[in-house]
Amino acid sequence: MNVDWVIPCRYVEVHDNLGSMIGAGIDTFWIPELPAPLQVMLAVRLSATGEELAPGIQHVLRTLVTDPHGEVVFEAQMEFEADAESSQAEWLNSMVMPTVVQFEASEAGTYQLEQSVDGNSQSIPLHVVEGAPE
Template sequence: MNVDWVIPCRYVEVHDNLGSMIGAGIDTFWVPELPAPLQVMLAVRLTATAEELSPGIQHVLRTVVTDKHGEVVFEATVEFEADSEVTQTEWLNSMVMPSVVQFEAVEAGTFQLEQSVDGNSQSIPLHVIEGPPE
């Protein structure tokens, strides 16, 4: 299973494997003061063979957020089963799923968010700025 893309957003919901996003692409967060809790919703598109999406096949979703010093500030691992209706067995199929990450930003700077499934990953930067939005 491959992580095709990860899009940070203010809100995401998925119905019939179609994602609806609000604030897609947000990557900068202004906070009044630090430390501050941050919550980021993610739209994640996975591609996989029909066999990988079959019922009973377990996958491991891992999320890691590191601060500007490379220190881990958030880490979570969950197992999931795709259990989706695959109609095309000749090519890669896709699956869109929502995800949410919450962590505390202790200092301003660029955080790195890595989303991986079965060892395949995509990383995105998240910028935290203290003060009013510019």
């Protein structure tokens, strides 16, 4: 299974494998005072063969966030089953997943968020600024 893209957004929902996003691509977060919790919604597109999406096949979703110094501030892992009934065995199939990540932003700077499934990953920067937007 491949992670095609990870898009941070203000809101995402998925129905019938179609994602609707608000504020897609947000990468800078203005926080009045640090440290503070930061919650980010993500739209994640995965692609896989029909066999990988068959019922009973477990996949491992892992999320890792590092601070501006490369120290891990959040790490989570879970197993899921895609069970995509409409997958085509001869096609490369895709699915969109909404996810949410919350971590403690302890200082201003660029954090890295890595989303991986079965060892394939994509990373995105999340910029944290203390104060009001300019």
